[in-house]
Amino acid sequence: MELEGQLVQNIGYKILITIKWSHKYLKNKRLNNIMEKIGNLDLNKTYLGDCMELAKHLPDDSVDLVVTSPPYANTVSYGHQTMSGANLVYTEHYVSWFLHLFYEAQRFLKPTGSFILNINDRVINGERKVYAFELVTRIVRETGLKLFDRYIWFKKSALPMTGEKRLNDRIEYIFHFVKDPKKFKTNTDRVREPYAEVSLKRFKNKVHGNDIINPDGTTELSQRGSSKPHPLGKKPITVFRFDTGSALRGLKHPAPFHPQLPEFFIKWLTDKGDIVLDPFMGGGTVALVCKRMKRHHIGFETNQAYIDMTEERLRQEERKKL
Numbered sequence: 001m002e003l004e005g006q007l008v009q010n011i012g013y014k015i016l017i018t019i020k021w022s023h024k025y026l027k028n029k030r031l032n033n034i035m036e037k038i039g040n041l042d043l044n045k046t047y048l049g050d051c052m053e054l055a056k057h058l059p060d061d062s063v064d065l066v067v068t069s070p071p072y073a074n075t076v077s078y079g080h081q082t083m084s085g086a087n088l089v090y091t092e093h094y095v096s097w098f099l100h101l102f103y104e105a106q107r108f109l110k111p112t113g114s115f116i117l118n119i120n121d122r123v124i125n126g127e128r129k130v131y132a133f134e135l136v137t138r139i140v141r142e143t144g145l146k147l148f149d150r151y152i153w154f155k156k157s158a159l160p161m162t163g164e165k166r167l168n169d170r171i172e173y174i175f176h177f178v179k180d181p182k183k184f185k186t187n188t189d190r191v192r193e194p195y196a197e198v199s200l201k202r203f204k205n206k207v208h209g210n211d212i213i214n215p216d217g218t219t220e221l222s223q224r225g226s227s228k229p230h231p232l233g234k235k236p237i238t239v240f241r242f243d244t245g246s247a248l249r250g251l252k253h254p255a256p257f258h259p260q261l262p263e264f265f266i267k268w269l270t271d272k273g274d275i276v277l278d279p280f281m282g283g284g285t286v287a288l289v290c291k292r293m294k295r296h297h298i299g300f301e302t303n304q305a306y307i308d309m310t311e312e313r314l315r316q317e318e319r320k321k322l
């Protein structure tokens with residue numbers, strides 16, 4: 001009788017363990033599925049097609065970060081069509097064309113998410129076009145996204161401008177939109193930079209812009225401002241000195257990001273496992289950086305040759321790990 005009881009107990013125990021394991025297995029499977037899909041789309045993949053259409057498949061509140069640079073207005077678009085039926089995105093249509101993506105972004109961004117838009121304007125017939133500013137104004141007025149900040153990318157190198165009057169142009173704009181300025185996430189400590197020697201000296205001498213200097217030369221520290229350097233370094237400034245993509249030799253894309261640009265924003269604005277979208281994936285720099293930084297990527301691109309390039313770059317990265 002006692003033996004029978006023990007047997008039943010043992011079987012019961014085994015059943016319990018089996019249930020526990022299957023539960024764990026199913027939970028992991030479910031988690032993996034969540035991690036590998038975003039709605040009906042696969043993660044870590046670039047889809048061929050127009051981002052304006054493909055973005056509609058992204059679920060609400062699903063993307064942590066968008067980092068992207070669109071094609072220029074009035075540019076023959078990388079050997080492929082950018083708008084249905086047209087090989088050029090004309091300046092007059094550019095803003096209304098591009099605005100569609102931001103309406104979608106307002107829907108698919110998580111409340112903690114950010115949209116980083118690197119854009120440049122163009123000089124046409126001697127006149128600098130204002131479509132970039134018009135676009136930003138309309139995004140803010142019409143889509144519900146908020147402009148958190150605007151940054152300048154100071155390019156270390158650029159082609160000299162022709163003509164006598166125009167100065168050499170070395171900047172591009174970076175606009176930072178958020179869905180919710182109170183909820184969007186940042187990890188500023190991760191992007192702090194070393195202080196300059198001169199700033200450290202100022203900290204040592206305890207002389208700050210806000211200090212009151214007495215007639216006898218002694219200083220009283222004001223309450224405002226910190227009197228100690230931050231142990232992890234200073235906050236970056238709003239002017240960036242990323243390299244240009246032309247520094248990447250051998251890449252057959254006319255306007256790729258240098259990895260430094262997506263790297264900075266991915267580090268600052270996402271955590272491991274987060275989802276990063278580049279709707280104009282081009283040669284796949286965002287995908288590559290995501291792989292290196294253990295984030296998931298998803299991309300859209302109208303040119304299959306660039307998707308192949310992206311896949312090849314990802315395979316090369318994989319081989320490096322072996």
Ligand SMILES: C[S@@+](CC[C@H](N)C(=O)[O-])C[C@H]1O[C@@H](n2cnc3c(N)ncnc32)[C@H](O)[C@@H]1O
Pocket residue numbers: 049050051052068069070071072077078080081082083253255256257258279280281282283284285286300301302303306
């Ligand atoms: C400035 S490049 C992006 C480069 C990219 N950041 C990189 O690192 O390689 C813009 C890309 O958008 C693609 N493109 C243009 N119109 C598009 C559209 N409607 N949907 C998706 N991709 C598009 C172009 O083929 C081009 O490769």
